[in-house]
Amino acid sequence: xxxxxxxxxEILAARDEILNDLKGLxxxxxxxxxxxxxxxxxxxxxxxxxKQTPLGVVLPETTxxxxxxxKYCHERGVKVVARGAGTSLAGGALPMADAIVIGVSxxxxxxxxxxxxxxxxxxxxxxxxxxxxxxSPDKFFYAPDPSxxxxxxxxxxxxxxxGGAHCLKYxxxxxxxxxxxxxxxTGDIVRLGGKHLDAGGLDLLGLITGSEGTLGMVTEATxxxxxxxxxxxxxxxxxxxxxxxxxxxxxxxxxxxxxxxIEFMDKPAIHATERFAHAGYPLDVEALLIIExxxxxxxxxxxxxxxxxxxxxxxxxxxxVAKSAAESLAIWKGRKSAFGAIGxxxxxxxxxxxxxxxxxxxxxxxxxxxxxxSYGFEVANIFHAGDGNLHPLILYNANEPGETxxxxxxxxxxxxxxVELGGCLTGEHGVGxxxxxxxxxxxxPAELDLQRRMKRVFDPKYLMNPHKVFPLVDNxxxxxxxxxxxxxxxxx
Amino acid sequence: xxxxxxxPGTVADVxxxxxxxxxxxxxxxxxxGGGLSGLxxxxxxxRTLKLDGLTGVVEYSPSELYATFRAGETLADARAALxxxxxxxxxxxxxxxxxxxxxxxxxxxGGVVAAALSGPSRVAVGAARDYVVGVGFVDGQGQAxxxxxxxxxxxxxxxxxxxxxxxxxxLGAITDATFKVLPFANSEVTxxxxxxxxxxxxxMMSAAFKSPFEPVGAAHLPxxxxxxxxxxxxxxxxxxxxLEGFPDxxxxxxxxxxxxxxxxxxxxxxxxxxxxxxxxGVRDVAPFQxxxxxxxxxxxxxxTQGPKLVAEIAQSLEVDVFYDWAGGLIWLAVAGDAPNxxxxxxxxxxTAQGGHGTLMRADQSxxxxxxxxxxxxxxxxxxxxxxxxxxDPFNALNAGHMYAAV
Numbered sequence: 001x002x003x004x005x006x007x008x009x010e011i012l013a014a015r016d017e018i019l020n021d022l023k024g025l026x027x028x029x030x031x032x033x034x035x036x037x038x039x040x041x042x043x044x045x046x047x048x049x050x051k052q053t054p055l056g057v058v059l060p061e062t063t064x065x066x067x068x069x070x071k072y073c074h075e076r077g078v079k080v081v082a083r084g085a086g087t088s089l090a091g092g093a094l095p096m097a098d099a100i101v102i103g104v105s106x107x108x109x110x111x112x113x114x115x116x117x118x119x120x121x122x123x124x125x126x127x128x129x130x131x132x133x134x135x136s137p138d139k140f141f142y143a144p145d146p147s148x149x150x151x152x153x154x155x156x157x158x159x160x161x162x163g164g165a166h167c168l169k170y171x172x173x174x175x176x177x178x179x180x181x182x183x184x185x186t187g188d189i190v191r192l193g194g195k196h197l198d199a200g201g202l203d204l205l206g207l208i209t210g211s212e213g214t215l216g217m218v219t220e221a222t223x224x225x226x227x228x229x230x231x232x233x234x235x236x237x238x239x240x241x242x243x244x245x246x247x248x249x250x251x252x253x254x255x256x257x258x259x260x261x262i263e264f265m266d267k268p269a270i271h272a273t274e275r276f277a278h279a280g281y282p283l284d285v286e287a288l289l290i291i292e293x294x295x296x297x298x299x300x301x302x303x304x305x306x307x308x309x310x311x312x313x314x315x316x317x318x319x320x321v322a323k324s325a326a327e328s329l330a331i332w333k334g335r336k337s338a339f340g341a342i343g344x345x346x347x348x349x350x351x352x353x354x355x356x357x358x359x360x361x362x363x364x365x366x367x368x369x370x371x372x373x374s375y376g377f378e379v380a381n382i383f384h385a386g387d388g389n390l391h392p393l394i395l396y397n398a399n400e401p402g403e404t405x406x407x408x409x410x411x412x413x414x415x416x417x418x419v420e421l422g423g424c425l426t427g428e429h430g431v432g433x434x435x436x437x438x439x440x441x442x443x444x445p446a447e448l449d450l451q452r453r454m455k456r457v458f459d460p461k462y463l464m465n466p467h468k469v470f471p472l473v474d475n476x477x478x479x480x481x482x483x484x485x486x487x488x489x490x491x492x
Numbered sequence: 493x494x495x496x497x498x499x500p501g502t503v504a505d506v507x508x509x510x511x512x513x514x515x516x517x518x519x520x521x522x523x524x525g526g527g528l529s530g531l532x533x534x535x536x537x538x539r540t541l542k543l544d545g546l547t548g549v550v551e552y553s554p555s556e557l558y559a560t561f562r563a564g565e566t567l568a569d570a571r572a573a574l575x576x577x578x579x580x581x582x583x584x585x586x587x588x589x590x591x592x593x594x595x596x597x598x599x600x601x602g603g604v605v606a607a608a609l610s611g612p613s614r615v616a617v618g619a620a621r622d623y624v625v626g627v628g629f630v631d632g633q634g635q636a637x638x639x640x641x642x643x644x645x646x647x648x649x650x651x652x653x654x655x656x657x658x659x660x661x662x663l664g665a666i667t668d669a670t671f672k673v674l675p676f677a678n679s680e681v682t683x684x685x686x687x688x689x690x691x692x693x694x695x696m697m698s699a700a701f702k703s704p705f706e707p708v709g710a711a712h713l714p715x716x717x718x719x720x721x722x723x724x725x726x727x728x729x730x731x732x733x734x735l736e737g738f739p740d741x742x743x744x745x746x747x748x749x750x751x752x753x754x755x756x757x758x759x760x761x762x763x764x765x766x767x768x769x770x771x772x773g774v775r776d777v778a779p780f781q782x783x784x785x786x787x788x789x790x791x792x793x794x795x796t797q798g799p800k801l802v803a804e805i806a807q808s809l810e811v812d813v814f815y816d817w818a819g820g821l822i823w824l825a826v827a828g829d830a831p832n833x834x835x836x837x838x839x840x841x842x843t844a845q846g847g848h849g850t851l852m853r854a855d856q857s858x859x860x861x862x863x864x865x866x867x868x869x870x871x872x873x874x875x876x877x878x879x880x881x882x883x884d885p886f887n888a889l890n891a892g893h894m895y896a897a898v
Contacts, residue, residue, distance in 0.1 A: 116698040117794045117820075139704070161647045172645065174654070175622045188871040195794035197820055198608065198619055199658065200848025200866025201894070202876050206621055206654025210647045230704045250555040256578070256675040256738075296748075299741045306738075355643040357556045388556070389645045427645035435648075442648055446635050450882065451650050457878035469649065 001405060002091075002433045004052065005467055007098035011055070011078060018078055019056045022100065025068040026060060031106070033057040042101050045086040045093040046148070047434055049404055054081065054095035061106045063181060063189060063219040069102060070217060071187025079463045080185075082213035084156025085127065087148040089351050090432030092160055092212055096467055102217060104155040110134060111220065117195045119178060121222045124155035128162075131223060140225045143170035146428070147339065154221050161210030163428035165335075168386035169260040169294075170226070172428065174209040181220035182208060185459040194222055207454075212430050214465045215458040229294035232260060233328045235304050237311060238285030238318030242266060243362035245287035248314040249385045250359070252291070252307055259307075263290040263335050264383035266365060269342075269393070270334075272380055276341030279334030282318040289385065290335055292328075338382055339393070346378070346395035348404075352411050354418030355427035358388045364421055368392050368414055375410040389427035390418065416441050431469045439471055497540045503628070503636050503667045509541050510665065510888055511634035519891045522661040524564055527589025527598030528607060532660055532893045533864050534856045541665060543602055549573050550668055551642070558625060558642045560670040563602025570601050574673055582674045583623050584611030584771075590781040591788065591853055602666045608658030611775040612709040612734070615701075615817040621657045623672045629656055629664030632884025637664070644672045655879070661890040662898055663883035677736035681746050682709075682767040684724060685731040685757045690714065690799035693731040694819035696753055698795060700733050701818060703752035705745040709734030710818040711774045717814035720779035723766050732762075734771060777823055779814055780853075786812075786825040787833035787854040793847030795819035801845050808837045835862040842866070865894050 011018070023032045033039055034056045044051045055078070060066045073080050079099035086093045095101050104125035112121040113135060120131060120142070128149040131142040145164035146152055152162070158180065163172040170176070179193030192205040199205055208215050239245040242264075249262055265273070265281075265288045274281045281288060293303040304321055311319070322328040334341075342349050356364050365381060372379040372394065382391040392414055396407035415425045419441050426435055439448060452470055456462065498520075500506045513520045521537040523529060525544050543563045549570070550560040554577040561570050567587055574580055585604045590596025603609070605627065610619040626640035639652025656663055685696055693712035700707045712731045713721060724730045735745050746761065753759075762770055773779075780788050793801055798819035805811060810827035811834075826834040833854040839862075842849045848866035851859065868876060873895065880898045883889075892898070 114794075114796075115702055116796045118701055119794075161651070163645055167645070171618060171622060172647075174651070175618050184871060184875075190869060190871050190875075192872075194846050195797075196792045196847040197614065197817060198610070198621070198792055198848075200792075200850075201868050201872065202663075202879060202898075203608075203621055203654045203658050204872065204875065206651050206657075209654075210651055227702055227704050229706075253557065254555060254675065256678050258674065295741065296744060299744065302738070302740055355645050357553065357558070357643060359553065359556050384645070387645045388643045422641070423643050424641050424646045424648045426648050427643070428647060430647050431649065439649065444637075447637050447649075450631070450635075450637060451652075453882045454650055454879060457875060457882055 001408070002437055003472060004096065005472060007096065011098040015055050018076065021072060022056065022058055022069060025072060026058060026065055028061060028106070031059050031061070033059070042083065042086070042095060042103070045088040045091060047089055047091040047094065047432065049398070050091050050094050050433060052095045052097055054097070054099050054101045057101045057103055059103045059106045063183065066102065066183045066217055066219050067187045067189050070183050070185060073100065073463060074186050074461060077461060077463070079466060081465055082155070082159065082217050084153035084159065085151045087152040087156065088160065088430065088432055089353070090426065090430045090434040092156070092430050092432040092468070094433055104153055107219065114195065115140065118225050119195050119222050120225050121220065122154065124158065124218050124221050125153050128152050128154060128157055135225050139228045141228050142223055142225055143176050144173050154223070155218055158209055158218050158221060159211070159213045160430040161428070163389065165261045165263060165384060168262060168384065169258055174206060176224045177205065177209055177221060178224055179222035180205060180208070180218045182216045182218050184216050185464055210430070212432065212465060212469050214455055214469055230296045231300060232292055232294040233300050233304070233322040234290050234292040234331045235307060235322065236320040236331050237289040237291070237316045238282040239287045239289070239314065240285060240317050242287040242365050244314050245289055246358065246361040246385070248311050249289065251310050251313070253386065255306065255310055257303060257306060259291045259386065260294050261290070261292045262384070262386040264288065264385040265335065265338065266381040268378060268380035269338060269382050272345050273334040273338045273341040276344050277334045277337045279330055281334050285317050290331055342380055342393050342395065348396050348398045350394045350396070350407050350411050352392045352394065352414050353426050353429040354390050354415050354423055355388045356390055356418050356421045356423035358385065360421040361385070364390060364417065367417055371413045371417065372410060375406055377407060377410055388423060412438055433468055436468060437471050439469070495538055495540060497542050499542050499545045501545050503630065506541070506630045506665050506667055507634040507636055510630055510632065513539060513888045514633065514886045519888050522665050522890050524600030524603040525566065525589065525598030527592060527596065528603055530592040531607070531852060532859070534860050535891060535893055543665065544600060546667060554579055557644070557673055558670055559673050560626065560642065560668055561601040562668050563600060563666045565601045567599035567601060567604060568597060578676045579673045580676055581623065581671055582613060582617045583620050584613045584775060585609040585620060586611050586775045586777065588777060590776055593782045596776070596781070601669055605657050605666050605669045606659065606661045612711060612771050612816050615710060615820065616706065616708040621654045624653045624657050624669055625672050626670030627653050627656050627666060628668040629666045631664045632886055632888045636667070640670070642670050660893050662880060662894050663889070665889060678738045679742055680734060680736045680764050680767050681742050682762040682770060683733045683735070683746060683749070684760045684762060686726065686760070687728045687758065688712070688731050690802060690815070692754070693729065694796060694799050694815070696731055696757065697733070697818040699753050700749060703749050705735065705749040707733045707749070708736050709771055712815040712819065713779070714814065716812050717779040721770060721773035723770055725760060732770065734767065774816055779812070780823060780825050784825065786828055787830070787858065788852045789824040789826065789838060789849055790852045791822040791824060791842060791847060791849040793820055793822065793842070793845055797845050797847070798822055801841060804841050805834070805838055809834045832862045833858050839867070868895065
């Protein structure tokens with residue numbers, strides 16, 4: 001298990017005073033939660049193996065309230081954990097015993113919808129799917145589509161730079177976020193970007209996106225919305241080996257076709273989802289591909305025809321074209337219920353989130369399989385094949401003593417493999433606490449030191465999510481920055 | 493004062509040069525091809541670190557859609573290397589060196605990153621910042637560091653790729669960069685409307701993006717700018733929409749999109765070749781290239797606000813403009829006699845309207861007297877200066893090139 005820092009005894013002892021002070025900063029009578037029963041839902045997120053009871057929970061409604069709370073916490077030295085909907089699979093919203101949680105669940109106003117400039121501006125407690133729901137009557141949509149989109153908030157999406165199945169064509173959150181209003185750790189209110197493109201000055205908007213609540217708190221967001229395509233339909237393929245499936249994906253992309261999504265499932269994933277969702281997936285293949293294209297009906301037919309022609313060279317064992325919206329839904333039904341399906345066949349699972357260069361897929365799958373064998377775990381793999389984002393699901397049973405720890409270790413080995421193959425530790429879930437201690441696999445000490453010093457520019461007292469993203473060991477935390485040889489020489 | 497020019501051939505050379513600069517307390521000006529040395533706040537430096545010797549393709553995997561170039565690789569060579577595999581940089585970076593003199597053609601891949609150069613397709617597919625997936629750089633203490641990697645989905649740690657993109661070498665000397673690349677479009681067509689005023693043109697461009705037909709470029713050139721690019725037939729203003737795809741799909745979209753555009757437009761088409769040539773002119777800012785001596789601004793605002801902003805500026809200054817990014821990107825040339833290149837008029841209007849402006853070209857004395865980059869609110873300037881100190885604590889790299897102490 002990843003270690004959490006010792007709570008600050010002085011802060012714990014001052015809990016009543018702190019919560020009382022916070023109540024003075026929030027207008028709504030129910031804006032500060034201090035009763036243990038009501039705090040309970042905030043103890044954990046979707047990484048349920050970790051739980052911490054925070055000092056209390058603050059639910060502001062306005063930017064001014066967030067600024068007042070941040071300023072107070074900075075001056076009083078209280079740690080802050082920002083929280084969206086708590087759907088993080090990496091422990092991104094995991095509290096600390098000596099921290100307050102600032103939740104965005106009451107910040108749900110839509111401030112502006114502007115089709116001429118293709119933007120929507122809103123408070124960040126709005127859910128991801130909620131954005132599309134607002135603009136879909138006018139045939140617009142918000143592109144990033146994480147699996148948790150029904151529940152997860154824009155605040156959390158910005159914090160973790162969330163992706164989704166369709167980011168092959170449309171990009172991830174950072175590519176669709178045009179501006180924010182943000183409260184700094186000292187309580188200043190700043191604006192980055194807006195309805196115009198790109199930043200004046202350094203790209204601080206790019207920096208805070210995916211910063212996992214360690215640099216500030218977003219209180220308003222301007223998002224790019226796009227006109228919906230006329231239609232979209234997938235084609236489903238089964239292949240006898242994952243290597244051939246990978247080659248087929250390469251050939252399609254090389255031809256100049258960029259599908260909107262290319263999803264891959266291996267045999268265990270196919271079997272688990274088929275049993276659960278009855279999507280009609282072939283059970284005798286090693287690899288399944290769902291390839292979706294967009295356009296008018298004729299364009300889709302032509303494009304799928306091109307894909308079929310290319311795929312034929314790779315002798316697929318199974319092929320099914322969706323000819324209608326209903327058939328499309330049936331094909332996607334299995335994939336979209338995959339995590340739920342795995343949950344049915346295994347008491348617990350860890351959803352890993354590495355990225356690999358796409359050409360390494362066969363090697364990655366082989367070695368993941370050996371790694372899991374060596375720990376005695378079953379594994380199912382789901383893969384965003386176009387962009388290399390791999391989700392191995394490690395099946396385990398938390399009720400067996402020691403098994404959670406071993407499953408975590410197994411996951412760590414898989415992520416180290418992703419780095420070794422030229423990829424990275426996390427493609428879209430974030431580092432959180434889950435992968436914090438693995439950061440040394442991807443970054444040198446100098447690179448980690450630089451990132452920590454960057455945090456201190458935004459958060460000089462190291463109060464925002466200080467237990468996440470960077471290993472606690474060597475964390476300069478509240479000490480001065482470590483001087484490099486050049487600095488020491490120059491200082492002499 | 494004789495200016496020394498250091499030309500490193502390896503990353504280790506870059507590290508040595510920066511360590512020496514720190515020890516000698518002689519700050520460095522960092523250059524690629526040197527073609528953008530007229531951009532930014534003027535620097536008082538005796539040493540130039542010129543990275544145009546760091547050439548070459550480090551790694552290119554067409555099937556995995558990424559390519560790594562050393563910083564001094566020219567944009568032209570990088571494009572050619574990708575074109576061999578029928579691939580491209582989707583954000584279509586401009587070569588802006590033609591704005592400053594000579595024949596242009598000096599743009600390097602390091603410069604594309606440092607200056608965050610994005611072309612007309614930016615409005616549809618994203619900017620340089622969205623396609624830089626990895627960056628290698630040497631910080632102000634001579635440490636060779638990296639951000640990102642070679643995969644396009646990566647949320648591991650802070651996004652140093654985005655931060656170094658557009659930092660104009662103030663945070664580190666970029667030594668290599670990895671880009672997400674994509675295949676060429678199968679074909680393209682440009683739909684041209686003739687004779688529209690700025691406001692009507694902007695309305696047409698917004699209308700095009702409110703359709704499902706995915707234009708990948710939208711620009712409006714008033715008569716003077718249109719004449720400078722040429723090849724668009726006849727005199728007068730042109731408003732251009734670019735579409736890409738397979739030929740059958742292009743035929744369909746080029747027709748279907750018309751029903752979304754305002755009625756009564758006089759529309760013509762540019763086939764693939766003239767279309768590509770036209771957009772190259774827009775991309776590389778052909779209407780205002782040297783020897784045009786006028787001060788030049790690049791302004792980003794909400795597309796619908798573009799014509800209004802220009803009209804307000806034109807009340808006080810004599811200007812020539814053209815619009816890219818559906819009206820949201822304004823290239824604005826100011827007649828020579830305007831004091832401070834018009835900054836006293838232009839800056840407050842940008843602030844009032846929302847957006848940012850860069851004084852891309854002006855006499856050195858003007859660039860020393862007024863802010864070249866969009867002035868920052870106090871807390872943001874503080875964060876910016878803090879980041880500068882983090883990356884470059886001894887102010888060794890492009891000191892004061894963007895802002896005071898940045």
